[in-house]
Amino acid sequence: MTAPDYPALESELIALLGARGATSDMRQREKASVDGARMSPIIAEQLPLGIADLVAFPTTAEQIAQVVGLAAKHGVAITPRGKGTGNYGQAIPMPGGLVLDMSRARTVYEVTEDTITADAGAPMTVLEQAAKAAGKQLWMYPSTVHSSLGGFLGGGSGGTGSIAHGSNDNGFVVALDVVTPESGGQLVHVEGDEVLGYVHNYGTAGIIARATVRVEPAQDWRALYASFDDFYGSLSVLRELGKLTPAPRLVSADTPHISAQLPPDDAIPADRSSLRMIADPAIVTEASAIIEAAGGRIEEVHEGAGVSAALSVLSYNHPIEWLQKSEPGVYFHVEVSGDALIDRIDEVHAVYPGGLLHAEAAYTTPIGMLAGIYESPEAVYAGMDKLRALGVGVHNPHQWNVDFRLAQTLELAAQTDPRGLLNPGKLNPDYAGSTKGAIG
Template sequence: MTRPDYAALEAELSGLLGARGVSSDMRQREKASVDGARMSPIIAELLPLGIADLVAFPTTADEIAAVVAAAVRHGVPITPRGRGTGNYGQGIPMSGGLVLDMSRARTIHDVSEGAITADAGAPMAALEQAARATGQQLWMYPSTVHSSIGGFLAGGSGGTGTIAHGSNDGGFVAALDVVTPATGADIAHVEGEAALGYVHNYGTAGIIVRATVRLEPLQEWRGLYASFPDFSGALAVLRTLGRLQPLPRLVSADTPHVTAQLPPDPAFPAERSSLRMIVDVAALDEAIAVIEGGGGRIEDVREGPSVSSDISVLSYNHPIEWLQKSEPGVYFHVEVSGDALVERIDEVHAVYPGGQLHIEAGHRAPIGMLAGVYESPEAVLAGIERLGELGVGVHNPHQWNVDFRLAETVELAALTDPDGLLNPGKLNPAYAGPTKGAVR
């Protein structure tokens, strides 16, 4: 295959975006070609997976579309990138080509009743701030609060707000503006089921350039920090706390060992299990009563606009990331769910050496991240089988393949990207799911 003329594409993009809007500098290319994949020891063993030949920095949705059209004309693969906060290689340009860095396309266009519209690179924290100014809040708020809206929708699956709403795959997205090789420089507007076709598939069927997502009325939140002598105490109250009315935005807890690795905070006393809540002020007294009735101790109650962000950044896989930082090269993790996380915790912890669970109240059942000492990919898969026998739902994140609506995405991409230029290597029709072919 003839190598694309990257010099010609760079010249064209320089005319479109200005000299600072495109780069072939090696430092820029290397920076744009990594994400948080080192969080996975399985993927880390395979790095580097690819490096960009060019990086483009459009600042508007129209510029994003024009860059995509230019790259397609030159036959150049395109890997979309938001803030680079993904953890498993989905944003790494495995075929080289152009990395489309959309982090400068940050305009928030409209905040209306029940919805907010912004360009793909707008940080989620900025959307939340804009919503608050109108007496509203985001329906779903990510654990990585500075991730971009486009990156969160294309790559993420849930966040703060999951208790009430489930994952972001459903009602969070009202409409998307997308660009594909088939549309050229034209932007397509999609809603409903059509919009869902571009969610959580890493830009393999189309690149989100602008999004309209759902808002809800602003609630008066408090950040509630509690601790228990051991993890079993936190587990015993977690589901009850997750059902309080109004529903909390987040309830999460960690073992004493994981708690000890979190950033220093007086609310994390030594040798105790931490439990944290984003709780509606109307349910605060009841939450305190449940915690104290279960043998817990209230460490602090905090208020202010940063409550959600401060506690959100210690949810989802972030506590396990702090655990990994404290002992580099030791731990891996898998995503887990189900009541067995509470009812059979000793057996769950025993599946992997050094087992440590971060747990959260979920939409229907607890969810969490189970960490263990990494031995081999085969040991990871064997543990997944054992967890399934215990009644634990498991997703193995140590792979970069699209695994949400795979068949539908393959079918859509055949129409929107017939030459396979969008994020090559990530849409694998033969991918067999989280327990087969998920690790290498």
């Protein structure tokens, strides 16, 4: 096979995008070739996993499609990138090639009664603001609130709003405009069940260039901060709070040790278990009564435009990130789910040395991030088996292979990307979701 002619591709990209729209500058290539992989000590030990030969910065969905068409013409691998906040290596260009940085494609097109449409690079915060201006709110957005729309759909799952709506493959996505190496530099519009072929698979079957997702009537949220003497108290009310109506947008709980690592805040006492809730005003009184009846105390209740985002950034992965920052090189985490997180918390904590759970109320069953003191990959994987034996669902974040609808993605990619140009290294057909795999 003829080696790609990168200088020729760069010239064509500059002609399309302008002088600042494509680069082979080493600093830019290095910057575009990393993501949040260092959150995983297992993956961090393997870095660097790859570096781009070129980086392109399209500003519209149509330009995204044209860039993919040019790269495909030259047989160049294409790794899509939003804000680079993917945690586990999914945005690293393992074979080199072109990094397609979509962060400049930020246009929000329309807010309707039920939907909002935007280019893939639009930050979720921008979409939420546009929705609010029309009296609406997003069904959900990730804890990394500045993530791009395309990144959240291609590599994310759920977040703020997931108590009511589940993950982002549960009706959130209405339509997509995607591009593939076989589409000749043109956008392909998909709707309905077809959108699932491009969600959660890191752009390996097609790159999301524009998306239409669900909105609903805006609510005037409150940020409720509470605390308990210990983690048992917070866990004792987590499920009940998550079942209140109207559904909370978020309910998060941390052990006292994790709480002490969060950004300083009088509403998060460092020596107590913090419980935080994004609640509709209609349930604040009921939620407060539940908390106080269980021995907790209400620290503060905030209102205003920014309360939802303020608590969102203290949810899901983020408390574990603060823990890792406070004690560098000590902790790893795995993603966990199930009622055993509450009913068997002592056994769950005991699986890993120094075990610490960050917990979230969720759509059907509690979920969380279980941190432990890192010893070796083998110890991490052995712990996953122990967790499964306790009835805990486990997702392994310490790998980068597609682990959602793998068989269907392989089948689709065989049609849309027969040369394997889209995000190579992330679609291993032999991956079977074993101990080193995904959903347990």
